[in-house]
Amino acid sequence: MKNSIYFLFLLLMVGCSKESKTNSEILPEVSTTVIANDSLKNFKNESENLRKEETLKRLNNEILSTLKSKDYEGFSNYIHPEKGITFSMYSYINLKKDKHFSREEFDQYIAKDTQFTWGHQDGTGDLLVFPIKDYLAEWVFKRNFKNAEFYFNEFKGTGNTINNIRKTYPNALFTENFIPGTEIYSGMDWNSLIFVFDEYNGTYYLIAVANNSWTT
Template identity: 55%
Template sequence: MKKHFYLLALLSLVYCTKEVKNSSQVTATDSLMLNSEDSIANESNQIEKEDLNRAQTLETLNNEVISTLKTKDFVRFSKYIHPEKGIRFSMYGYVQPKQDKHFTRGEFIKYVPTNIKFTWGEKDGTGDKLVLPIKDYLTKWVFKKDFKGAEYHENVFKGSGNSINNLKEIYPKADFTENYIPGSEEYGEMDWKSLRFVFEELYGTKYLVAVINDEWTV
């Protein structure tokens, strides 16, 4: 009888040990899965937060640049120009890096108060050259419409015409904003206007590298 008692006691001990071990393994596995899920959730939240901050920064920059153009405060406008890459102005949606007018920040500051004229490109339809001082180009061409109350879009093209839009090819890693004024029924909505700002980052700060006007072309 004693032998049977000891044998039963031994079997019970082994069984209990296995149960405890299995329970510990399950608990450890569950804990690992929970930690992994928490990590993924935290990463997702961090990405969402970064995207939100980036979006807010872009909209703020866009509105500030618009304000400088509306008030003709070109000295303040110059502070948004990229310190290393400068700024390029494109008359239409098709960017031509070798032909579109480009200035360093220093050149812009130097020439904007003057009446020195520059050739900005050719007008669609007539082929006439647009020759103006910087300040006149900004007021008569860039801000030809009051974009202060325009529709705001981030990294999305709203204005779409019959010309090629190669912004993403020329500035593949940049963020851009679009200020869009819809066309009127009177002109079959073909008189829409868009003003786009292209931003690139330097040492954690976004700067303006391009100003692109767009509209329906012939």
């Protein structure tokens, strides 16, 4: 009787040992698979983000070139075909007050001297009234942003003005062209030019252009 009990005990111990061994062999394989899938997913996301950044950096530089050379016909080609484009004097977007043009409207007015009120200038509170071409030359490209620092989906310039671009365009991508301030003005004379992009039929187009600077 004792021998039978002892024999059964040995069988149970062997069975448990085999089960434990089997589990230890299987679990690492499952864990490795999960890690491999996560790594592949992260790699794909990083590659996709890098592709977007490279694409938008190229578009960003092309648009800057049209503004510097005052090639506004070329600039028009980057405006979103359906959503058009919004111009904001500062980084706070006000869709009810900021000027918005379809691509057709932009093409219509760019060659004319029609005056538009773009908003209030910081400091003086004076209204900024310009035709589109003068607004682009005197306000949007007020400095040579071709030599600016490039940033993708992040804002380098921060000041007193609320920046609501992410909130206003939650699904869009943006670039910032940042010119640092000088030591003589304690860095407060910085400027930036921001382009907001949205995808349409596999191509990115401009839906907003905003300037940013230190405000009082």
